[in-house]
Amino acid sequence: MDADVIIVGAGLAGLVAARETHRAGLRTIIIDQEGPQNLGGQAWWSFGGLFLVDSPEQKRFGVRDSFELAWQDWQGSAQWDRFSGEHPEDEWAARWGRAYVEFAASEKRSWIREAGIELTPVVGWAERGDLRASGHGNSVPRFHVPWGTGTGVVTPFVDAALEATASGRLSLLHRHRCDELVVENGAVVGVRGSLLESDNSVRGAASSRTIIGDFELRAPAVIVASGGIGGNHDLVRRYWPERLGTPPQQMVTGVPAYVDGRMIGIAGEAGARLVNQDRMWHYTEGIRNWDPVWPGHAIRILPGPSPLWLDALGRRLSPPGYPGTTPSRRCECFARIPKSHVTTAPGSS
Numbered sequence: 001m002d003a004d005v006i007i008v009g010a011g012l013a014g015l016v017a018a019r020e021t022h023r024a025g026l027r028t029i030i031i032d033q034e035g036p037q038n039l040g041g042q043a044w045w046s047f048g049g050l051f052l053v054d055s056p057e058q059k060r061f062g063v064r065d066s067f068e069l070a071w072q073d074w075q076g077s078a079q080w081d082r083f084s085g086e087h088p089e090d091e092w093a094a095r096w097g098r099a100y101v102e103f104a105a106s107e108k109r110s111w112i113r114e115a116g117i118e119l120t121p122v123v124g125w126a127e128r129g130d131l132r133a134s135g136h137g138n139s140v141p142r143f144h145v146p147w148g149t150g151t152g153v154v155t156p157f158v159d160a161a162l163e164a165t166a167s168g169r170l171s172l173l174h175r176h177r178c179d180e181l182v183v184e185n186g187a188v189v190g191v192r193g194s195l196l197e198s199d200n201s202v203r204g205a206a207s208s209r210t211i212i213g214d215f216e217l218r219a220p221a222v223i224v225a226s227g228g229i230g231g232n233h234d235l236v237r238r239y240w241p242e243r244l245g246t247p248p249q250q251m252v253t254g255v256p257a258y259v260d261g262r263m264i265g266i267a268g269e270a271g272a273r274l275v276n277q278d279r280m281w282h283y284t285e286g287i288r289n290w291d292p293v294w295p296g297h298a299i300r301i302l303p304g305p306s307p308l309w310l311d312a313l314g315r316r317l318s319p320p321g322y323p324g325t326t327p328s329r330r331c332e333c334f335a336r337i338p339k340s341h342v343t344t345a346p347g348s349s
């Protein structure tokens with residue numbers, strides 16, 4: 001065996017997993033298709049807003065929050081409705097969601113502090129939803145802003161990973177693209193893939209896909225932390241929710257090209273059960289970045305108080321069609337407007 005654990009993806013999820021495996025004394029290898037300049041993945045570009053429940057920061061603003069309220073909001077946002085059959089699609093999502101809200105209402109704040117994330121006193125009100133008690137969104141402000149925003153979230157984990165590589169217990173293999181999960185006797189026992197030529201493009205830019213070799217690594221545990229599909233419009237169109245009709249002709253992109261979703265299909269081929277592929281998150285208020293870093297680079301507009309929103313024909317938007325409400329409901333409204341487009345995956349700079 002090459003390690004105790006192999007992690008595919010050196011974004012925030014992969015780095016957090018590596019922090020835990022390292023602390024548990026496990027030899028870990030992280031592979032990523034991108035170079036060292038992209039360590040930390042999307043989180044580096046993100047706003048870094050963190051979901052916490054009933055925190056001292058909320059109390060300072062007089063916000064009254066509780067686990068019960070947050071769990072009600074979470075269920076309203078998730079709109080889980082796939083509970084029939086032997087293995088319902090929403091079963092694990094609901095279990096995970098409840099555990100996550102419990103975490104956010106208890107040990108999460110001390111956990112992020114111990115990891116090195118410092119919070120500003122600011123608590124924003126992202127994703128307010130449709131303002132109904134059982135509808136989508138947060139009924140109180142819960143969006144805790146860290147110092148350094150996204151970089152403030154990801155840097156402690158990047159530093160921890162680099163420190164662990166110095167001790168020899170963690171290896172970071174860049175330009176290693178996973179193409180296959182190795183399955184033996186019904187279990188994943190490793191990864192196979194391609195070595196990509198080195199590429200010194202700036203962080204976030206699309207990098208070369210020229211293959212210069214291959215590799216195989218083995219470990220009793222493999223974690224896939226490869227991010228979403230927002231950089232791959234073909235996949236977004238393929239899994240576009242039926243209820244939203246035809247996907248928009250034009251889409252702009254809120255994430256770098258390496259958010260290609262390819263690994264999800266690879267996991268499926270290895271036997272992973274893929275669920276809820278049609279449930280995706282888009283913003284309608286994205287505009288093209290005048291100075292793009294990645295292909296089709298879009299930036300989401302965060303409006304000030306009382307903005308006036310007009311559609312492509314100059315008509316005033318009505319709820320729930322304007323930004324700040326439910327992304328899927330906004331997409332429904334925008335689907336009816338000619339010349340509208342959506343931004344794939346989160347973008348909130």
Ligand SMILES: Cc1cc2nc3c(=O)[nH]c(=O)nc-3n(C[C@H](O)[C@H](O)[C@H](O)COP(=O)(O)OP(=O)(O)OC[C@H]3O[C@@H](n4cnc5c(N)ncnc54)[C@H](O)[C@@H]3O)c2cc1C
Nearest residue numbers: 009011012013033041042043046047048049178226227348
């Ligand atoms: C502009 C912006 C603002 C955001 N704001 C917020 C916010 O305020 N709050 C919030 O909670 N979230 C926010 N998000 C979302 C959040 O940042 C992401 O959900 C999160 O960072 C995703 O982390 P990840 O590790 O799962 O995936 P990624 O960061 O996408 O990392 C996945 C990694 O896997 C690698 N990979 C993929 N496939 C392979 C393969 N086959 N082989 C090898 N490597 C592979 C990729 O190269 C990448 O490095 C924002 C995102 C953006 C872009």
